[in-house]
Amino acid sequence: MTVAEMARLLEQAGPTLVVAHEDPDPDSIGSILAARWVLRRVRPGLPVEAASPDPPPLSCRFLSGSGEVLGPDEALARGPWQTLWVVDCEPSRIGRLKPLVETAERLLNLDHHATNTTPSGHPAEARLIDPSAAATGLLIHRFIRHWGLRLDAEVATFLYAALMGDTGSFRYSNTSAEALAVAREALLAGARPDEVAHNLYERRTFDEMQLLGRALSVLARSDDGRIAWIALPHGWIAGDDPRARADATDGFVNYPRMVEGVEVALLFREVEPGAVRVSLRSQSSVDVSRIAAAFQGGGHPRAAGCTVRRPLGQAVDEVVRAVQAALGQGARVGG
Amino acid sequence: MTVAEMARLLEQAGPTLVVAHEDPDPDSIGSILAARWVLRRVRPGLPVEAASPDPPPLSCRFLSGSGEVLGPDEALARGPWQTLWVVDCEPSRIGRLKPLVETAERLLNLDHHATNTTPSGHPAEARLIDPSAAATGLLIHRFIRHWGLRLDAEVATFLYAALMGDTGSFRYSNTSAEALAVAREALLAGARPDEVAHNLYERRTFDEMQLLGRALSVLARSDDGRIAWIALPHGWIAGDDPRARADATDGFVNYPRMVEGVEVALLFREVEPGAVRVSLRSQSSVDVSRIAAAFQGGGHPRAAGCTVRRPLGQAVDEVVRAVQAALGQGARVGG
Structure with a gap:
């Protein structure tokens, strides 16, 4: 129309x-x-x-x-x-x-x-x-x-x-x-x-900036440096208001994204014990909306999200593995 | 012309x-x-x-x-x-x-x-x-x-x-x-x-992002929340190349600046023991180029810099005091 x-x-x-x-x-x-x-x-x-x-x-x-x-x-x-x-x-x-x-x-x-x-x-x-x-x-x-x-x-x-x-x-x-x-x-x-x-x-609270510092202290990456992520345990984000909790970590996914060589950046937020909100960002040909869809989420090819009902460590393992598989496929198609 | x-x-x-x-x-x-x-x-x-x-x-x-x-x-x-x-x-x-x-x-x-x-x-x-x-x-x-x-x-x-x-x-x-x-x-x-x-x-190295995390762990502010700063000791920034060392912390002054209510943000970098490079950013009517000039530096009203030949802690004390004085004067003029 x-x-x-x-x-x-x-x-x-x-x-x-x-x-x-x-x-x-x-x-x-x-x-x-x-x-x-x-x-x-x-x-x-x-x-x-x-x-x-x-x-x-x-x-x-x-x-x-x-x-x-x-x-x-x-x-x-x-x-x-x-x-x-x-x-x-x-x-x-x-x-x-x-x-x-x-x-x-x-x-x-x-x-x-x-x-x-x-x-x-x-x-x-x-x-x-x-x-x-x-x-x-x-x-x-x-x-x-x-x-x-x-x-x-x-x-x-x-x-x-x-x-x-x-x-x-x-x-x-x-x-x-x-x-x-x-x-x-x-x-x-x-x-x-x-x-x-x-x-x-530029309307971060002082506590949010300290949380960002703590988040960067657990910045991790895959051996080949193509995937980087931050995983935030439930207890790290203070407060009861879900909106304020979401605001507090808004944009954190950009930090793993800034690292030279990273093709897919991930932010894992344990929104409640056993439920992990995942933000995915792609800087390469990998379509992260497809990865998110495999976990019942959605979004754009370069920015997507999903919620994984798993303990935090397990959610990280599963999503990182899915991204690795997608990167591997991309390499095969491209090469 | x-x-x-x-x-x-x-x-x-x-x-x-x-x-x-x-x-x-x-x-x-x-x-x-x-x-x-x-x-x-x-x-x-x-x-x-x-x-x-x-x-x-x-x-x-x-x-x-x-x-x-x-x-x-x-x-x-x-x-x-x-x-x-x-x-x-x-x-x-x-x-x-x-x-x-x-x-x-x-x-x-x-x-x-x-x-x-x-x-x-x-x-x-x-x-x-x-x-x-x-x-x-x-x-x-x-x-x-x-x-x-x-x-x-x-x-x-x-x-x-x-x-x-x-x-x-x-x-x-x-x-x-x-x-x-x-x-x-x-x-x-x-x-x-x-x-x-x-x-x-987005061409940060993994080490630089970790350094940012460490820098945010020492984020400090004045009691009234109008001044926030980060002070980086000499040993924290690795490498011998001054250009690479400057690149590594480029933009760090923006983090204290992002905190709600901050009027003047400062970044202190101990470039060598006893020499502290200071970056000043103003979000209010305070002209930080004047403060920088008092320490033999210069710049724009909202973005300035100077080098203070003091141990790190003393440099922080002196510059923060100068900013407080400028904010106080601003308040007097404005009120």
Whole structure:
């Protein structure tokens, strides 16, 4: 489906809720806020809200209106919503908001994840999936352009945060001419790169920096140096709030990734005894979304995740072995 | 002087050497390589070389032709150069290349540092200083545009590296619409953001990452949380090569800077027993170049450095006290 076609459905929509995935990030939060901004302008008077299964992370709380993103309880209580606009993921990844899929008369799905290939089965589902887009924020920007809206500083900041988040600050291979053009447009409209970067990257607590030091003390690698990882035992991450615990180690997977020669970097977080959250990053031709899928996870070819229900040491062994097998296969295919 | 005026001087120049500052970085190396690329196209047949007082850092060695940048001995032996084009600094900062200033018939100075305010006194000096430019690479790009040259992947990569280096990956407040427009143009011409970022940020050795972990284990802060620092004893940094030793801890000052609430971040490196190299970063109105100047150092208001000839503990005490005094004064002025 094209932007124009989905735009027409939005022009005809009843009360609309924009939602994104669990464990939100700057692209998902930036995108739901930008989508809400757009719809409130195109459909004045129509009830339009944004909701998230988990609260916005600390990195996104500076975004204007992030405090009015509905949690699951409120989103369900204020439903049913005639149209559910699921952005940056498939409808199965919206956690506690999932009951709203069934009660919605119309389901719209806008995403840039290549793994989003299967319709949910909703009878009135419309899909626009473009894996060439560096961020879902760029897809929202295409609607802004379609409707001829002029960016203000608020939505410009949503878009810059979305872009900065999903391109790793314009460093990843997905960084596109469109991403840089929209970043420029956002800057001219009032987005402040230093403000966005400060919130995305420089709001660590002192304890988190000490935890990073401790994490680096257990940095490990395979004999050939092609795989490096950090494994964090449950007891190392303090606090009861799962969101704060996730924030505390956000980005740690980048450290094994920085080591010269590493092709696959892994972060293992024992989120509860016997359950290990794994983040995978690839710097080579290895498609880590396939490895994650083998453990019932998913993601992009170069950035994926899964949860392994094993003791920490065993989870490390199994995932590292799977990565080694994938690297070996890659070598065979390539050679 | 305008770009057109300096371009006219370059069109009339004899054998030309492009040089930049000591302790080179991606903007200075990217700029001399891009300037050499430009002149060789505009002045085919004219002897044109690039030179650097210190070898290009590891982060820049992937840049095409960085291996042919002349060192001081070779640059002096092949001189005198009719025109010396000093980019990204004032002529006094070119270290062992300084004798070439006197022997040059024509001195051109192209820079974006606001501190570059005073002509060198050379009788035929032409200056173009634009502190609004995010990187000197952008100034070179203005010459490319002036002469109507078309970017190829080689020069596009020089420019992307220069921009990424001096804008901190499009995060600093100097990130401009021009920077993002040129980054986009460079990407379309074949620059690969992931390749540039990999070389600028992800070529750490395993030992360096472990050193970072150890450094974070001694992260300290003032009682009020406004100052944070890391102090590295001499014995912690292995190796004899000063360049490699500097590379190993490059960027460590960013870690105390990332802590929420920190206004001034410090990195102390005991480069030899009794000599401590101090890096200062400000996130507030405190001008750290003034503090550095009090210890015979210098720099920018938000990024400065100095060397303190004291034992490590004493150097920490003295500099932290000076920062506290500056913060106190700021508070008094502000309140």
